[in-house]
Amino acid sequence: ARLAYSAEQISVPVCSSLQVPALQLHVSKTAMRASQKDFESALSQVKLLKDPGNEVKLKLYALYKQATEGPCNTPKPGVFDLINKAKWDAWNALGSLPKETARQNYVDLVSGLSSSSDSSSQVKPEADRKQPGYETLVVTSEDSITKIMMNRPAKKNAMTTQMYNEIMLALKAASKDDSAITVLTGNGDYYSSGNDLSNFTDIPPEGIEEKAKSGAILLRDFVDCFIDFPKPLIAVVNGPAVGISVTILGLFDTVYASNRATFHTPFSHLGQSPEGCSSYTFPKIMGPAKAAEMLIFGKKLTAAEACAQGLVTEVFPDSTFQKEVWTRLKAYSKLPPNAMRISKQVIRNREKEKLHAINAEESRVLQERWLSDECTNAVMNFLTRKAKL
Numbered sequence: 001a002r003l004a005y006s007a008e009q010i011s012v013p014v015c016s017s018l019q020v021p022a023l024q025l026h027v028s029k030t031a032m033r034a035s036q037k038d039f040e041s042a043l044s045q046v047k048l049l050k051d052p053g054n055e056v057k058l059k060l061y062a063l064y065k066q067a068t069e070g071p072c073n074t075p076k077p078g079v080f081d082l083i084n085k086a087k088w089d090a091w092n093a094l095g096s097l098p099k100e101t102a103r104q105n106y107v108d109l110v111s112g113l114s115s116s117s118d119s120s121s122q123v124k125p126e127a128d129r130k131q132p133g134y135e136t137l138v139v140t141s142e143d144s145i146t147k148i149m150m151n152r153p154a155k156k157n158a159m160t161t162q163m164y165n166e167i168m169l170a171l172k173a174a175s176k177d178d179s180a181i182t183v184l185t186g187n188g189d190y191y192s193s194g195n196d197l198s199n200f201t202d203i204p205p206e207g208i209e210e211k212a213k214s215g216a217i218l219l220r221d222f223v224d225c226f227i228d229f230p231k232p233l234i235a236v237v238n239g240p241a242v243g244i245s246v247t248i249l250g251l252f253d254t255v256y257a258s259n260r261a262t263f264h265t266p267f268s269h270l271g272q273s274p275e276g277c278s279s280y281t282f283p284k285i286m287g288p289a290k291a292a293e294m295l296i297f298g299k300k301l302t303a304a305e306a307c308a309q310g311l312v313t314e315v316f317p318d319s320t321f322q323k324e325v326w327t328r329l330k331a332y333s334k335l336p337p338n339a340m341r342i343s344k345q346v347i348r349n350r351e352k353e354k355l356h357a358i359n360a361e362e363s364r365v366l367q368e369r370w371l372s373d374e375c376t377n378a379v380m381n382f383l384t385r386k387a388k389l
Protein backbone atom coordinates (compact mmCIF):
# COMPACT_ATOMS: atom_id res chain seq x y z
CA ALA A 1 0.00 0.00 0.00
CA ARG A 2 2.90 2.38 0.79
CA LEU A 3 4.31 1.99 -2.68
CA ALA A 4 0.98 2.90 -4.22
CA TYR A 5 1.24 6.49 -2.98
CA SER A 6 2.76 8.88 -5.42
CA ALA A 7 4.36 12.06 -4.08
CA GLU A 8 1.62 14.04 -5.81
CA GLN A 9 -1.15 12.03 -4.20
CA ILE A 10 0.22 12.75 -0.76
CA SER A 11 1.44 16.27 -1.27
CA VAL A 12 -1.85 17.80 -2.42
CA PRO A 13 -3.89 17.02 0.69
CA VAL A 14 -0.97 17.55 3.09
CA CYS A 15 0.02 20.93 1.66
CA SER A 16 -3.52 22.20 1.22
CA SER A 17 -4.34 21.35 4.81
CA LEU A 18 -1.28 23.33 5.90
CA GLN A 19 -2.77 26.50 4.50
CA VAL A 20 -4.84 27.28 7.60
CA PRO A 21 -4.95 30.83 8.95
CA ALA A 22 -2.76 31.22 12.04
CA LEU A 23 -5.75 32.49 14.05
CA GLN A 24 -7.32 29.05 13.96
CA LEU A 25 -4.54 27.68 16.17
CA HIS A 26 -5.85 27.02 19.68
CA VAL A 27 -2.77 27.17 21.86
CA SER A 28 -1.97 28.63 25.24
CA LYS A 29 -0.96 32.28 25.29
CA THR A 30 2.60 31.83 26.50
CA ALA A 31 3.32 28.95 24.16
CA MET A 32 1.67 30.95 21.39
CA ARG A 33 4.08 33.83 21.81
CA ALA A 34 7.08 31.54 22.00
CA SER A 35 6.35 29.21 19.15
CA GLN A 36 3.43 30.33 17.05
CA LYS A 37 5.75 32.59 15.10
CA ASP A 38 8.13 29.67 14.61
CA PHE A 39 5.21 27.46 13.67
CA GLU A 40 3.92 29.96 11.13
CA SER A 41 7.35 30.40 9.67
CA ALA A 42 7.72 26.60 9.49
CA LEU A 43 4.38 26.48 7.65
CA SER A 44 5.72 28.90 5.05
CA GLN A 45 9.11 27.20 4.90
CA VAL A 46 7.62 23.77 4.25
CA LYS A 47 6.20 24.95 0.94
CA LEU A 48 9.68 25.87 -0.27
CA LEU A 49 11.26 22.51 0.53
CA LYS A 50 12.13 19.89 -2.03
CA ASP A 51 9.68 16.97 -1.88
CA PRO A 52 10.78 15.24 1.36
CA GLY A 53 9.13 11.91 0.50
CA ASN A 54 5.86 10.36 1.62
CA GLU A 55 7.03 9.19 5.04
CA VAL A 56 8.14 12.66 6.09
CA LYS A 57 5.06 14.24 4.56
CA LEU A 58 2.87 11.94 6.68
CA LYS A 59 4.82 12.95 9.79
CA LEU A 60 4.36 16.62 8.94
CA TYR A 61 0.66 16.08 8.35
CA ALA A 62 0.17 14.25 11.65
CA LEU A 63 2.10 16.85 13.66
CA TYR A 64 0.20 19.67 11.98
CA LYS A 65 -3.18 18.09 12.81
CA GLN A 66 -2.10 17.34 16.38
CA ALA A 67 -0.77 20.87 16.83
CA THR A 68 -3.92 22.49 15.50
CA GLU A 69 -6.74 20.09 16.45
CA GLY A 70 -5.30 17.90 19.17
CA PRO A 71 -5.65 14.09 19.22
CA CYS A 72 -7.19 12.37 16.22
CA ASN A 73 -10.95 12.96 16.30
CA THR A 74 -12.27 11.70 12.98
CA PRO A 75 -13.60 8.23 12.07
CA LYS A 76 -11.08 5.79 10.64
CA PRO A 77 -11.28 5.80 6.79
CA GLY A 78 -12.17 2.57 5.01
CA VAL A 79 -9.44 0.05 4.20
CA PHE A 80 -9.47 0.94 0.48
CA ASP A 81 -9.19 4.69 1.08
CA LEU A 82 -5.42 4.23 1.18
CA ILE A 83 -4.21 7.81 1.35
CA ASN A 84 -6.69 9.04 3.95
CA LYS A 85 -6.11 5.91 5.99
CA ALA A 86 -2.33 6.46 5.99
CA LYS A 87 -2.86 10.06 7.08
CA TRP A 88 -5.33 9.03 9.77
CA ASP A 89 -2.94 6.31 11.02
CA ALA A 90 -0.08 8.80 11.25
CA TRP A 91 -2.22 11.31 13.18
CA ASN A 92 -3.79 8.66 15.41
CA ALA A 93 -0.32 7.29 16.24
CA LEU A 94 0.47 10.56 18.03
CA GLY A 95 -2.08 9.60 20.71
CA SER A 96 -2.47 12.29 23.34
CA LEU A 97 0.70 14.22 22.48
CA PRO A 98 0.11 17.81 23.70
CA LYS A 99 -0.55 20.39 21.01
CA GLU A 100 2.48 22.47 22.11
CA THR A 101 4.82 19.51 21.82
CA ALA A 102 3.40 18.62 18.40
CA ARG A 103 3.93 22.20 17.28
CA GLN A 104 7.50 22.19 18.55
CA ASN A 105 8.16 18.84 16.86
CA TYR A 106 6.75 20.21 13.62
CA VAL A 107 9.06 23.24 13.81
CA ASP A 108 12.07 21.03 14.60
CA LEU A 109 11.28 18.64 11.74
CA VAL A 110 10.97 21.46 9.19
CA SER A 111 14.15 23.08 10.46
CA GLY A 112 16.04 19.77 10.08
CA LEU A 113 14.67 19.33 6.57
CA SER A 114 15.64 22.88 5.59
CA SER A 115 19.22 22.52 6.75
CA SER A 116 19.70 19.16 5.05
CA SER A 117 18.19 20.45 1.82
CA ASP A 118 20.45 23.54 2.03
CA SER A 119 23.57 21.42 2.28
CA SER A 120 22.49 18.95 -0.42
CA SER A 121 21.66 21.74 -2.83
CA GLN A 122 25.19 23.11 -2.64
CA VAL A 123 26.82 21.16 -5.46
CA LYS A 124 30.55 21.38 -5.04
CA PRO A 125 32.72 21.40 -8.16
CA GLU A 126 34.29 18.02 -8.97
CA ALA A 127 37.75 19.29 -7.92
CA ASP A 128 36.41 19.81 -4.37
CA ARG A 129 34.69 16.43 -4.20
CA LYS A 130 37.77 14.60 -5.49
CA GLN A 131 39.23 12.14 -3.01
CA PRO A 132 42.88 12.95 -2.22
CA GLY A 133 45.82 10.58 -2.65
CA TYR A 134 45.43 9.55 -6.29
CA GLU A 135 47.70 10.74 -9.10
CA THR A 136 46.50 8.65 -12.02
CA LEU A 137 42.80 8.61 -11.10
CA VAL A 138 40.03 10.99 -10.17
CA VAL A 139 37.90 9.32 -7.51
CA THR A 140 34.65 10.94 -6.41
CA SER A 141 31.70 9.78 -4.32
CA GLU A 142 28.24 11.28 -4.58
CA ASP A 143 24.62 10.19 -5.03
CA SER A 144 25.67 6.83 -3.49
CA ILE A 145 27.99 6.23 -6.44
CA THR A 146 31.77 5.99 -6.22
CA LYS A 147 33.26 6.91 -9.58
CA ILE A 148 36.81 5.82 -10.35
CA MET A 149 38.01 7.66 -13.43
CA MET A 150 41.29 6.75 -15.11
CA ASN A 151 43.00 10.07 -15.69
CA ARG A 152 45.89 9.91 -18.14
CA PRO A 153 44.01 11.21 -21.19
CA ALA A 154 47.19 12.25 -23.04
CA LYS A 155 48.34 8.60 -22.87
CA LYS A 156 44.89 7.22 -23.71
CA ASN A 157 44.59 6.12 -20.05
CA ALA A 158 47.31 3.48 -20.49
CA MET A 159 47.69 1.64 -17.19
CA THR A 160 51.00 2.17 -15.43
CA THR A 161 52.09 0.19 -12.37
CA GLN A 162 51.00 3.18 -10.31
CA MET A 163 47.55 3.17 -11.92
CA TYR A 164 47.06 -0.56 -11.21
CA ASN A 165 47.97 0.08 -7.57
CA GLU A 166 45.71 3.11 -7.30
CA ILE A 167 42.75 1.28 -8.87
CA MET A 168 43.22 -1.52 -6.31
CA LEU A 169 43.28 1.06 -3.49
CA ALA A 170 40.21 2.83 -4.84
CA LEU A 171 38.29 -0.45 -5.19
CA LYS A 172 39.19 -1.49 -1.64
CA ALA A 173 38.02 1.88 -0.33
CA ALA A 174 34.82 1.75 -2.42
CA SER A 175 34.03 -1.74 -1.12
CA LYS A 176 33.90 -0.25 2.40
CA ASP A 177 32.42 3.21 1.78
CA ASP A 178 28.71 3.96 1.96
CA SER A 179 28.18 4.06 -1.80
CA ALA A 180 25.72 1.59 -3.30
CA ILE A 181 27.45 1.12 -6.67
CA THR A 182 30.91 1.68 -8.12
CA VAL A 183 31.80 2.87 -11.60
CA LEU A 184 35.05 2.62 -13.58
CA THR A 185 35.42 5.02 -16.50
CA GLY A 186 38.04 6.96 -18.45
CA ASN A 187 38.81 10.63 -18.90
CA GLY A 188 39.21 11.92 -22.46
CA ASP A 189 38.61 10.19 -25.77
CA TYR A 190 39.73 6.70 -24.68
CA TYR A 191 38.37 4.40 -22.00
CA SER A 192 41.86 2.85 -21.76
CA SER A 193 44.58 1.64 -24.12
CA GLY A 194 45.38 -1.20 -21.71
CA ASN A 195 48.72 -2.01 -20.17
CA ASP A 196 51.20 0.85 -20.52
CA LEU A 197 53.81 -0.80 -22.72
CA SER A 198 56.57 1.32 -21.20
CA ASN A 199 56.03 -0.70 -17.99
CA PHE A 200 58.29 -3.22 -19.73
CA THR A 201 61.22 -0.80 -19.89
CA ASP A 202 61.51 -0.32 -16.15
CA ILE A 203 63.83 -3.29 -15.51
CA PRO A 204 65.07 -3.68 -11.88
CA PRO A 205 68.73 -4.48 -11.10
CA GLU A 206 67.68 -8.12 -10.39
CA GLY A 207 66.92 -8.49 -14.10
CA ILE A 208 64.09 -9.16 -16.53
CA GLU A 209 62.94 -12.38 -14.83
CA GLU A 210 62.28 -10.45 -11.64
CA LYS A 211 60.37 -7.85 -13.64
CA ALA A 212 58.16 -10.55 -15.18
CA LYS A 213 57.61 -12.11 -11.76
CA SER A 214 56.55 -8.85 -10.10
CA GLY A 215 54.36 -8.05 -13.13
CA ALA A 216 52.57 -11.37 -12.73
CA ILE A 217 51.99 -10.74 -9.02
CA LEU A 218 50.64 -7.26 -9.80
CA LEU A 219 48.35 -8.63 -12.50
CA ARG A 220 47.05 -11.38 -10.24
CA ASP A 221 46.36 -8.99 -7.33
CA PHE A 222 44.71 -6.48 -9.65
CA VAL A 223 42.33 -8.99 -11.22
CA ASP A 224 41.59 -10.56 -7.80
CA CYS A 225 40.22 -7.18 -6.66
CA PHE A 226 37.64 -7.28 -9.46
CA ILE A 227 36.73 -10.92 -8.76
CA ASP A 228 36.14 -10.10 -5.08
CA PHE A 229 34.51 -6.70 -5.42
CA PRO A 230 31.32 -7.00 -3.35
CA LYS A 231 29.07 -4.25 -4.75
CA PRO A 232 27.58 -3.76 -8.21
CA LEU A 233 30.45 -2.72 -10.49
CA ILE A 234 29.67 -0.80 -13.66
CA ALA A 235 31.98 0.07 -16.55
CA VAL A 236 31.12 3.31 -18.32
CA VAL A 237 33.11 2.77 -21.51
CA ASN A 238 33.44 6.28 -22.90
CA GLY A 239 35.67 5.39 -25.86
CA PRO A 240 37.98 2.71 -27.31
CA ALA A 241 39.16 0.02 -24.91
CA VAL A 242 42.25 -2.15 -25.40
CA GLY A 243 43.86 -5.16 -23.69
CA ILE A 244 43.31 -5.58 -19.98
CA SER A 245 40.68 -2.84 -19.88
CA VAL A 246 38.59 -5.09 -22.15
CA THR A 247 39.29 -8.45 -20.58
CA ILE A 248 38.23 -7.43 -17.06
CA LEU A 249 34.84 -6.34 -18.41
CA GLY A 250 33.78 -9.99 -18.01
CA LEU A 251 34.06 -9.41 -14.24
CA PHE A 252 31.79 -6.34 -14.22
CA ASP A 253 28.07 -6.52 -13.52
CA THR A 254 27.04 -4.02 -16.16
CA VAL A 255 28.88 -2.46 -19.11
CA TYR A 256 27.53 0.70 -20.76
CA ALA A 257 29.32 1.84 -23.90
CA SER A 258 29.36 4.89 -26.10
CA ASN A 259 28.84 4.04 -29.78
CA ARG A 260 32.38 5.42 -30.25
CA ALA A 261 33.84 2.62 -28.11
CA THR A 262 35.68 -0.34 -29.64
CA PHE A 263 36.89 -3.49 -27.92
CA HIS A 264 40.29 -4.87 -28.85
CA THR A 265 42.61 -7.48 -27.32
CA PRO A 266 45.70 -7.67 -29.57
CA PHE A 267 47.46 -10.30 -27.44
CA SER A 268 48.97 -12.36 -30.26
CA HIS A 269 50.19 -9.19 -31.99
CA LEU A 270 52.07 -8.42 -28.77
CA GLY A 271 53.37 -11.97 -28.24
CA GLN A 272 51.15 -12.20 -25.15
CA SER A 273 48.19 -14.25 -23.97
CA PRO A 274 44.76 -13.53 -22.41
CA GLU A 275 44.37 -12.24 -18.86
CA GLY A 276 41.63 -10.76 -16.64
CA CYS A 277 39.95 -14.21 -16.58
CA SER A 278 38.94 -13.63 -20.21
CA SER A 279 40.09 -17.14 -21.18
CA TYR A 280 37.08 -18.29 -19.14
CA THR A 281 34.60 -15.37 -19.14
CA PHE A 282 34.75 -14.58 -22.88
CA PRO A 283 33.91 -18.08 -24.16
CA LYS A 284 31.17 -18.21 -21.54
CA ILE A 285 29.75 -14.83 -22.55
CA MET A 286 30.05 -14.99 -26.34
CA GLY A 287 30.73 -18.64 -27.12
CA PRO A 288 34.16 -20.17 -27.88
CA ALA A 289 34.28 -19.23 -31.57
CA LYS A 290 33.68 -15.51 -31.11
CA ALA A 291 35.95 -15.45 -28.05
CA ALA A 292 38.76 -17.06 -30.04
CA GLU A 293 38.45 -14.47 -32.78
CA MET A 294 38.98 -11.73 -30.20
CA LEU A 295 41.52 -13.37 -27.90
CA ILE A 296 43.64 -15.26 -30.45
CA PHE A 297 43.27 -13.20 -33.62
CA GLY A 298 42.77 -9.78 -32.01
CA LYS A 299 39.53 -8.98 -33.85
CA LYS A 300 38.39 -5.50 -32.86
CA LEU A 301 34.67 -5.27 -32.05
CA THR A 302 32.49 -2.22 -32.46
CA ALA A 303 30.28 -1.31 -29.49
CA ALA A 304 27.26 -2.72 -31.32
CA GLU A 305 29.08 -6.04 -31.99
CA ALA A 306 30.25 -6.25 -28.37
CA CYS A 307 26.66 -5.68 -27.26
CA ALA A 308 25.31 -8.32 -29.67
CA GLN A 309 27.84 -10.76 -28.21
CA GLY A 310 26.88 -10.05 -24.61
CA LEU A 311 30.06 -8.30 -23.46
CA VAL A 312 28.29 -4.93 -23.37
CA THR A 313 24.95 -4.34 -21.68
CA GLU A 314 23.79 -1.37 -23.75
CA VAL A 315 25.18 1.09 -26.29
CA PHE A 316 24.28 4.81 -26.27
CA PRO A 317 24.88 7.52 -28.88
CA ASP A 318 28.05 9.37 -27.93
CA SER A 319 26.24 12.73 -27.93
CA THR A 320 23.93 11.68 -25.09
CA PHE A 321 26.09 8.95 -23.52
CA GLN A 322 27.10 10.67 -20.28
CA LYS A 323 23.66 12.16 -19.62
CA GLU A 324 21.73 8.95 -20.27
CA VAL A 325 24.11 6.69 -18.39
CA TRP A 326 24.43 8.87 -15.29
CA THR A 327 20.68 9.44 -15.09
CA ARG A 328 20.20 5.71 -15.10
CA LEU A 329 22.98 5.05 -12.60
CA LYS A 330 21.63 7.66 -10.20
CA ALA A 331 18.27 5.89 -10.28
CA TYR A 332 19.91 2.48 -9.70
CA SER A 333 21.99 3.85 -6.83
CA LYS A 334 18.79 4.57 -4.89
CA LEU A 335 17.82 0.88 -4.80
CA PRO A 336 18.35 -0.84 -1.44
CA PRO A 337 22.15 -1.34 -1.28
CA ASN A 338 22.10 -4.55 0.75
CA ALA A 339 19.67 -6.21 -1.63
CA MET A 340 21.90 -5.27 -4.58
CA ARG A 341 25.02 -6.58 -2.85
CA ILE A 342 23.36 -9.84 -1.88
CA SER A 343 21.99 -10.33 -5.40
CA LYS A 344 25.49 -9.84 -6.78
CA GLN A 345 26.85 -12.42 -4.33
CA VAL A 346 24.16 -14.92 -5.31
CA ILE A 347 25.00 -14.41 -8.99
CA ARG A 348 28.80 -14.46 -8.64
CA ASN A 349 29.84 -16.39 -5.54
CA ARG A 350 29.79 -19.90 -6.95
CA GLU A 351 32.29 -18.86 -9.65
CA LYS A 352 34.74 -17.02 -7.38
CA GLU A 353 37.05 -19.88 -6.52
CA LYS A 354 37.24 -20.92 -10.16
CA LEU A 355 37.97 -17.35 -11.26
CA HIS A 356 40.82 -17.02 -8.75
CA ALA A 357 42.36 -20.25 -10.07
CA ILE A 358 41.99 -19.04 -13.68
CA ASN A 359 43.54 -15.69 -12.79
CA ALA A 360 46.52 -17.43 -11.18
CA GLU A 361 47.02 -19.63 -14.24
CA GLU A 362 46.70 -16.78 -16.77
CA SER A 363 49.20 -14.70 -14.75
CA ARG A 364 51.66 -17.60 -14.64
CA VAL A 365 51.44 -18.09 -18.42
CA LEU A 366 51.86 -14.36 -19.08
CA GLN A 367 54.92 -14.22 -16.85
CA GLU A 368 56.58 -16.62 -19.30
CA ARG A 369 55.22 -14.79 -22.36
CA TRP A 370 56.74 -11.52 -21.18
CA LEU A 371 60.18 -13.17 -21.40
CA SER A 372 59.64 -14.36 -24.97
CA ASP A 373 61.26 -12.80 -28.06
CA GLU A 374 57.81 -12.39 -29.61
CA CYS A 375 56.72 -10.14 -26.76
CA THR A 376 60.00 -8.21 -26.46
CA ASN A 377 60.04 -7.45 -30.20
CA ALA A 378 56.39 -6.33 -30.28
CA VAL A 379 56.84 -4.00 -27.32
CA MET A 380 60.08 -2.56 -28.77
CA ASN A 381 58.28 -1.99 -32.07
CA PHE A 382 55.56 0.01 -30.34
CA LEU A 383 57.95 2.03 -28.20
CA THR A 384 60.23 2.93 -31.12
CA ARG A 385 57.52 3.40 -33.78
CA LYS A 386 57.65 7.20 -33.64
CA ALA A 387 61.42 7.23 -33.85
CA LYS A 388 61.15 5.14 -37.03
CA LEU A 389 58.67 7.51 -38.73
Ligand SMILES: CCCC/C=C/CC(=O)SCCNC(=O)CCNC(=O)[C@H](O)C(C)(C)COP(=O)(O)OP(=O)(O)OC[C@H]1O[C@@H](n2cnc3c(N)ncnc32)[C@H](O)[C@@H]1OP(=O)(O)O
Binding pocket: 154, 155, 156, 158, 159, 193, 194, 195, 196, 197, 198, 215, 216, 218, 219, 242, 243, 244, 245, 266, 267, 270, 272, 275, 382, 386
Ligand atom coordinates in the same frame (compact mmCIF):
# COMPACT_ATOMS: atom_id res chain seq x y z
C1 LIG B 1 51.06 -5.82 -14.99
C2 LIG B 1 49.78 -6.15 -15.67
C3 LIG B 1 49.94 -6.40 -17.12
C4 LIG B 1 48.65 -6.71 -17.79
C5 LIG B 1 48.78 -6.93 -19.25
C6 LIG B 1 47.87 -6.47 -20.09
C7 LIG B 1 47.95 -6.69 -21.54
C8 LIG B 1 47.40 -5.55 -22.35
O1 LIG B 1 46.75 -4.65 -21.88
S1 LIG B 1 47.77 -5.64 -23.97
C9 LIG B 1 47.31 -4.09 -24.63
C10 LIG B 1 48.43 -3.09 -24.60
N1 LIG B 1 48.06 -1.90 -25.32
C11 LIG B 1 48.31 -1.68 -26.60
O2 LIG B 1 48.87 -2.49 -27.28
C12 LIG B 1 47.92 -0.35 -27.13
C13 LIG B 1 49.10 0.44 -27.56
N2 LIG B 1 48.71 1.74 -28.08
C14 LIG B 1 48.27 1.93 -29.32
O3 LIG B 1 48.16 1.03 -30.10
C15 LIG B 1 47.91 3.34 -29.71
O4 LIG B 1 48.57 4.22 -28.84
C16 LIG B 1 46.39 3.59 -29.66
C17 LIG B 1 45.71 2.79 -30.76
C18 LIG B 1 45.83 3.19 -28.32
C19 LIG B 1 46.09 5.08 -29.87
O5 LIG B 1 46.69 5.50 -31.07
P1 LIG B 1 46.70 7.03 -31.48
O6 LIG B 1 47.48 7.15 -32.72
O7 LIG B 1 45.31 7.56 -31.47
O8 LIG B 1 47.44 7.77 -30.27
P2 LIG B 1 48.96 7.65 -29.89
O9 LIG B 1 49.70 8.83 -30.41
O10 LIG B 1 49.48 6.31 -30.22
O11 LIG B 1 48.87 7.72 -28.30
C20 LIG B 1 48.97 8.95 -27.56
C21 LIG B 1 50.07 8.80 -26.56
O12 LIG B 1 49.72 7.74 -25.65
C22 LIG B 1 50.74 6.76 -25.65
N3 LIG B 1 50.11 5.44 -25.43
C23 LIG B 1 48.90 5.06 -25.83
N4 LIG B 1 48.67 3.82 -25.45
C24 LIG B 1 49.75 3.39 -24.79
C25 LIG B 1 50.11 2.19 -24.15
N5 LIG B 1 49.26 1.14 -24.08
N6 LIG B 1 51.30 2.10 -23.57
C26 LIG B 1 52.15 3.13 -23.59
N7 LIG B 1 51.88 4.32 -24.18
C27 LIG B 1 50.67 4.43 -24.77
C28 LIG B 1 51.38 6.88 -27.00
O13 LIG B 1 52.68 6.32 -26.98
C29 LIG B 1 51.38 8.38 -27.18
O14 LIG B 1 52.40 8.89 -26.35
P3 LIG B 1 53.32 10.08 -26.87
O15 LIG B 1 52.41 11.21 -27.18
O16 LIG B 1 54.27 10.36 -25.76
O17 LIG B 1 54.01 9.58 -28.11
